[in-house]
Each structure stands twice: as structure tokens, then as C-alpha cells.
Amino acid sequence: MRATDPELLQTSSVISSARVRPERDLVSTAAPSPRTSPGAAADPFPPARLPEAYRTMLLARATDERCLSLQRQGRIGFYVPLSGQEAAQVGSAAALEPVDWVFPAYRELAVALVRGVPLVAILDQLFANSRDRTKGRQMPNHFGFRDQNFVVASSPIGTQITQAVGAAMAAQRRKDPIVTLAYFGDGATSSNDFHAGMNFAGVYRTPTIFFCQNNGWAISLPRDRQTMSPTLAEKASAYGFRGVVVDGNDLDAVYGAVREARARAIAGDGPTFIEAQVYRFGAHSTSDDPKRYRPEALVEAAKRRDPVRLLRDRLVAAGLLDDARDAQWWEASRAEVAKAVESAEGVAPVDPMSFLDDVFATPTYRLQAERDALEQLVRDGVVKP
Amino acid sequence: MTERTLVQAVNRGLFEAMQADPDVVLLGEDIGVNGGVFRATEGLAQQFGTDRVVDTPLSETGIVGTAIGMALYGLKPVAEIQFLDFIYPAFDQIVSELAKFRYRSGGQYPCHVVIRTPYGGGIKGGLYHSQSSEAYFAHTPGLKVIVPSTPADAKGLLLTAIQDEDPVLFLEPKRIYRSVTGEVPDGDHRVPFGVARLVREGTDASVFAYGAMIPPTVDAAETLAGEGISVEVIDLRSLVPLDEAAVVASVEKTGRAVVVHEAPRTCGFGAEISALLAERAFYSLKAPIARVTGFDTPFPYALENVYLPDAARIAHAIRSTVRSG
Numbered sequence: 001m002r003a004t005d006p007e008l009l010q011t012s013s014v015i016s017s018a019r020v021r022p023e024r025d026l027v028s029t030a031a032p033s034p035r036t037s038p039g040a041a042a043d044p045f046p047p048a049r050l051p052e053a054y055r056t057m058l059l060a061r062a063t064d065e066r067c068l069s070l071q072r073q074g075r076i077g078f079y080v081p082l083s084g085q086e087a088a089q090v091g092s093a094a095a096l097e098p099v100d101w102v103f104p105a106y107r108e109l110a111v112a113l114v115r116g117v118p119l120v121a122i123l124d125q126l127f128a129n130s131r132d133r134t135k136g137r138q139m140p141n142h143f144g145f146r147d148q149n150f151v152v153a154s155s156p157i158g159t160q161i162t163q164a165v166g167a168a169m170a171a172q173r174r175k176d177p178i179v180t181l182a183y184f185g186d187g188a189t190s191s192n193d194f195h196a197g198m199n200f201a202g203v204y205r206t207p208t209i210f211f212c213q214n215n216g217w218a219i220s221l222p223r224d225r226q227t228m229s230p231t232l233a234e235k236a237s238a239y240g241f242r243g244v245v246v247d248g249n250d251l252d253a254v255y256g257a258v259r260e261a262r263a264r265a266i267a268g269d270g271p272t273f274i275e276a277q278v279y280r281f282g283a284h285s286t287s288d289d290p291k292r293y294r295p296e297a298l299v300e301a302a303k304r305r306d307p308v309r310l311l312r313d314r315l316v317a318a319g320l321l322d323d324a325r326d327a328q329w330w331e332a333s334r335a336e337v338a339k340a341v342e343s344a345e346g347v348a349p350v351d352p353m354s355f356l357d358d359v360f361a362t363p364t365y366r367l368q369a370e371r372d373a374l375e376q377l378v379r380d381g382v383v384k385p
Numbered sequence: 386m387t388e389r390t391l392v393q394a395v396n397r398g399l400f401e402a403m404q405a406d407p408d409v410v411l412l413g414e415d416i417g418v419n420g421g422v423f424r425a426t427e428g429l430a431q432q433f434g435t436d437r438v439v440d441t442p443l444s445e446t447g448i449v450g451t452a453i454g455m456a457l458y459g460l461k462p463v464a465e466i467q468f469l470d471f472i473y474p475a476f477d478q479i480v481s482e483l484a485k486f487r488y489r490s491g492g493q494y495p496c497h498v499v500i501r502t503p504y505g506g507g508i509k510g511g512l513y514h515s516q517s518s519e520a521y522f523a524h525t526p527g528l529k530v531i532v533p534s535t536p537a538d539a540k541g542l543l544l545t546a547i548q549d550e551d552p553v554l555f556l557e558p559k560r561i562y563r564s565v566t567g568e569v570p571d572g573d574h575r576v577p578f579g580v581a582r583l584v585r586e587g588t589d590a591s592v593f594a595y596g597a598m599i600p601p602t603v604d605a606a607e608t609l610a611g612e613g614i615s616v617e618v619i620d621l622r623s624l625v626p627l628d629e630a631a632v633v634a635s636v637e638k639t640g641r642a643v644v645v646h647e648a649p650r651t652c653g654f655g656a657e658i659s660a661l662l663a664e665r666a667f668y669s670l671k672a673p674i675a676r677v678t679g680f681d682t683p684f685p686y687a688l689e690n691v692y693l694p695d696a697a698r699i700a701h702a703i704r705s706t707v708r709s710g
Binding site: 101103132133134135137138142144145146151152154155156159161162163164165166167168169170171173174180192193195196197199200203357358359360361362364365366 | 442451452453455457458460478481489492494526527529550551626627
């Protein structure tokens with residue numbers, strides 16, 4: 001009943017400029033047949049920006065490759081790969097304006113790149129060096145960049161969702177024509193804050209975009225064990241606003257959906273939930289071994305629609321790219337990553353006393369006393385930073 | 386100066402803060418047209434509009450999560466949690482997010498939210514309208530925890546909280562919302578954090594208490610004065626940051642310490658005060674430190690008068706301490 005009941009599906013439209021994806025059943029056995037929304041092609045990804053989008057995706061993919069190896073070599077402590085989600089991230093981020101606020105989870109490296117964060121600033125965070133904007137406080141990938149309105153990520157799942165709604169409420173109060181966009185995964189749709197955030201956003205009609213990258217897996221749990229809903233997007237209808245499913249490997253579909261959601265939000269028409277269906281090619285993180293729960297054949301099948309290759313083929317077909325130039329761009333991306341790694345690795349580590357800063361604007365008496373005591377232990381040679 | 390009850394002083398503080406600064410917004414359950422279940426926000430929605438006194442859906446994580454987003458954006462949200470007992474759905478937002486935003490962002494994102502919430506027993510509220518769980522929050526780095534016990538402090542500490550740069554959990558002793566009345570300074574009256582209040586000077590024993598435990602502690606001190614025991618009463622009022630100097634100095638003077646709180650004993654805030662004194666005033670102590678606290682049980686409805694420390698129990702503990710050394 002649940003996969004085919006037309007009433008259940010009525011409220012969420014499916015946007016895709018591509019064909020029905022044959023591997024979607026791998027993501028969810030309950031997935032509905034996509035319907036193409038008439039408005040889907042109205043606002044395609046700007047053609048002039050396609051090469052730049054492709055190069056950003058290459059840079060993200062090259063960063064993944066390199067960082068997985070850095071982690072295995074023990075040079076960084078941890079890494080969260082994003083391979084498979086490049087089009088969803090680049091397409092959505094490119095549809096935003098610099099004044100908009102992004103509330104990321106911890107897998108949004110390509111979003112940060114699109115927002116204008118220099119790759120080396122991300123590497124600084126991965127190495128937790130003294131140039132890290134977050135001062136070595138968090139595990140790799142939990143970065144944040146105020147200058148790019150890219151709010152610092154945390155590990156708890158879904159907590160950024162209500163925060164994005166609150167920031168949108170504040171923008172409403174200030175009459176600022178901006179939107180907030182919360183990134184989260186399929187697993188987060190089970191969290192407390194997903195419900196609370198969606199509910200508040202509906203009640204106050206906030207200018208918020210809920211951008212769910214449904215990559216099929218919440219660590220080991222497949223999407224169809226997360227919820228009985230045929231789609232995630234249809235959950236929006238229960239909160240009184242629009243939910244759409246997009247093919248997350250389709251740059252045009254993602255971009256168009258976010259542009260439309262943004263326009264509606266700015267016009268006062270409230271929030272939109274966008275479910276971008278993608279596939280997590282890699283492990284959840286470097287601490288995860290997907291062979292324990294996921295047959296490799298599923299990944300191989302999903303990779304037939306690798307978003308990086310899809311865009312490559314499109315650029316080739318448009319005469320904007322050939323094999324030689326593609327190889328050149330790959331080479332340039334890997335060189336850029338190598339340069340950023342070299343730079344970040346060469347920077348001194350964080351100051352050993354700096355972990356005592358930023359608990360409060362001004363340290364309490366107790367924190368000052370703890371700092372004094374630690375400094376004494378260092379002087380006495382008991383603690384060796 | 387105007388004579389006000391404690392809850393009226395909270396209301397007045399909110400009114401003045403909102404009047405002074407358009408970025409101050411209130412959000413919580415039933416705080417708008419209803420004025421809050423304890424009437425702490427009475428009249429504010431009518432005065433400032435429902436877009437600044439925001440009635441929210443029934444979700445504490447929603448209230449605190451959206452308040453965090455507002456604060457990141459630059460507003461000064463003051464969230465009300467209807468009872469401290471109902472704060473736990475927001476625990477993740479408070480402990481994992483609010484308290485850590487400044488820190489985890491390397492100082493890029495200060496997150497100044499004030500959370501006001503009535504706490505404590507003595508109103509026949511049973512397990513879920515009586516708890517005093519300040520210790521969970523005092524244990525969380527990055528949060529300030531404030532507990533006024535007088536109308537003047539309720540306003541003065543609240544105005545300080547709203548102008549602070551860091552998150553503040555503001556615990557209001559609902560049992561004495563209306564039973565305590567006092568002169569409240571008009572205008573921008575601010576009481577600094579981290580400064581304890583000397584309620585009553587004494588020489589034989591120091592008693593440390595806060596919130597709704599101040600009135601029975603003062604009663605106990607008065608009873609003992611009649612017995613020739615001179616009791617110093619200190620209202621901590623700011624648990625984080627704590628006025629450690631005042632705590633230590635008082636015990637250096639009296640040589641005896643009693644800590645009073647209504648929260649359960651194990652890992653209660655009294656344990657922190659006791660440890661502090663053991664570390665820093667050990668050689669001044671003439672007798673073991675005593676704690677007068679709630680019990681390590683859930684909060685009992687029918688027997689709350691047995692559970693809660695009262696003047697007799699506090700006096701008994703002070704008396705025993707003075708007699709023991």
C-alpha cells in the first residue's frame with residue numbers, strides 16, 4: 001500500500017530532469033516512481049558556471065581521495081568522505097546567495113568550497129593546526145566559517161535543523177531578505193530536532209530550506225529501515241508545507257529545486273523540504289567498515305550514476321570538455337589538494353594552552369585558576385605538552 | 386525603588402530589557418496572551434507584540450534550538466522553559482550546542498541565549514513540577530547558572546543575564562515567586578555574576594544556600610541566634626561563575642560550614658562547595674562540613690514537606706556542627 005498509494009504521494013512532487021534511475025530500488029525498496037515536476041527545468045544550473053561546478057566537484061573528490069589516505073597514514077585523525085554527494089552539494093550551495101546562512105552537518109565539504117572557503121582553511125581544520133579557525137577543538141570535518149555564513153558543525157544528529165529555523169525567525173524579525181538552509185541526512189529525519197524544526201518552520205512560515213541528502217545509509221542502517229514513509233519529502237506535508245524529491249545526481253534538478261525554494265521563502269511563502277536522493281559511495285567515516293553491512297555490488301551499481309562522471313559526460317557532449325582537458329583538470333585538482341596539504345601540515349600545532357580559551361567571553365575565576373595550575377604543572381615538568 | 390514580589394521583579398526586568406533593546410525577544414510555551422503559567426510574562430505580549438513574545442509549539446528542543454539560531458543571527462532571545470522538570474527534551478541543545486558554540490567555533494560564534502525556568506519544590510508539584518537539577522547544568526562547561534532569591538536580585542541578575550555575552554540558565558525559585566516581597570531598584574539595576582550575597586553576618590558557622598532555601602536558612606539562623614549561636618548566611622546566587630573567594634573567606638572566619646540545597650545529595654552543588662572548602666579551607670575547619678539537602682529519591686508528591694530541607698532541619702545541622710568542634 002505504502003509505495004503506491006497516490007494520496008500519500010500527492011503532496012510531494014518529484015523533480016528530475018533525468019530518467020528514472022534504475023538503481024533507486026537499491027536506495028529504498030519502497031521508493032515511488034518519480035514524476036517530473038513541470039517547473040523542474042525552469043531554472044537549470046547556469047550553463048556558464050558548469051565548468052566551475054565540475055572543477056569544484058573534482059576538487060572535492062580529489063580531497064576525499066587524499067584525506068582517506070592521510071588518515072590511513074595517521075597524518076589526520078579522522079575523515080568523513082562525501083563521494084557520491086558532489087552534485088547535491090554543489091548544486092544546492094550554488095543556488096544560494098552569500099547572505100544566506102548554511103547550517104551544515106559534517107559531510108558538507110563541497111558546500112564550503114562553493115561558499116568560497118579556501119581548501120587550505122579546510123585542511124587547517126583537518127590537521128587541527130594553529131591556523132584552524134576552530135582552534136583544534138573538534139574532530140576533522142566539523143568546521144565552520146563565519147565569513148562565509150557556514151555555521152560550525154557538530155556531531156549530534158539533527159540539532160542544526162532547529163537552529164536554522166531560529167536563525168530564519170531572526171531574519172524574519174529583522175526583515176532581512178535571506179534564507180537559511182539546513183543540511184542533514186536521511187538518518188536525521190528520525191531525530192527530535194527534525195520534527196521540532198519542521199514543525200516550528202511550518203507554524204512561523206520561516207524562510208528555511210530543509211535540504212536532506214538521502215544517501216541511502218545512516219551508518220549501517222538502510223533508508224527503508226529508517227522510516228516507513230515511501231519518501232522523506234512527503235513528511236513535509238504533515239507540517240503544512242512543500243516537500244520535493246530530486247535526483248541528487250542531477251545538478252539541474254538540485255539547483256532548480258533550491259532556487260525555487262529560495263524564491264518562495266524570500267517571497268514569504270515559507271519553508272521547503274528537499275530530499276536529494278544520492279548514494280554514499282564510501283564509508284560513513286574512516287572509523288566505519290561498510291563491508292559489514294553493505295554488499296559492494298550495491299555501490300558498484302550506484303556508481304553507474306556517479307555525479308562527477310555524469311557532469312563530465314554532459315560537458316563533453318556540450319563540447320566544453322575533452323579527455324585531455326579532463327585529465328588536466330584532474331591533475332590540477334590533485335595538485336591543489338597536495339599544495340593545501342603541504343601548507344596545512346607545515347603549520348605549527350595549536351598552542352597547548354589554547355584549549356582553555358573560548359569557554360566564555362571572559363574566563364571565570366575557576367578557569368583562570370585551572371590555567372594557572374596547568375601552567376605550573378608544565379613548568380614543573382609534570383605535564384609535557 | 387518599588388515594592389515587588391519575585392515574579393513581578395522578573396516581569397519588570399523583562400519589560401525593561403525589551404523596552405531598552407529591540408533585539409530582546411521572548412519565546413516559550415503559553416507566554417504570550419496567557420502571560421506564562423506563573424504570569425512572569427504578564428502583559429508583555431500586549432505591550433511588545435506577539436512577534437517579540439513568541440508562543441511556541443510544545444517542544445523544548447524546538448524552543449532552545451530556535452533560540453540558539455536567533456542568538457547566532459544576532460538577537461538576544463530569552464527562552465522560557467515552563468518548568469525545569471521539562472527541560473530535558475532540550476538537554477541536547479543546551480549541553481551539546483548552546484554551551485559549546487563559542488568554544489567549538491574557536492570564538493567565531495558566540496551564542497548568547499538566556500533560558501529562564503522555574504525550579505524547585507514546595508508547591509505540591511510532585512515529581513515533574515518540583516525538581517532542582519541545577520547540578521547537571523553547573524557541570525556543563527560554557528553555561529552560567531544563576532539562582533536569585535530576592536526580588537531585587539531577580540531583576541538585577543536577569544538584566545545582567547540578558548546583557549551577558551554567554552548562555553545563561555536562570556533558575557527562578559517558584560516556591561517564593563509570590564511569598565517573598567522586597568524593594569526593587571527602578572531602572573537599569575544590574576547585579577554582577579560571580580558575587581555572592583552576604584545575607585547575615587555571623588561568627589560560629591557559615592551556611593551556603595541559594596534560591597528558595599534562603600528563607601528557611603535565615604529562619605534557622607534567627608532561631609539559633611536565640612540560642613547564642615551566631616550564623617553567617619551566604620546566598621551563592623551565582624553557581625557558575627562561583628564566588629569562591631567569598632565562600633572560602635567566610636569559612637576561614639567561622640571555621641564551620643553547612644551547605645543547603647533542595648536537590649538530591651549525591652553530586653549536588655553542595656558536593657562542589659564541600660570539595661572546594663576541603664581543598665582551600667581545610668586548616669580553618671573546626672568541624673566536618675555538613676550538607677542539608679533533598680534525598681536521593683525522585684521528588685515525592687505527598688511528602689514534600691519531609692523531603693525538603695526546612696528551618697528545623699537546617700538549624701539542627703548547624704547546631705550539630707557547632708557542637709561537634
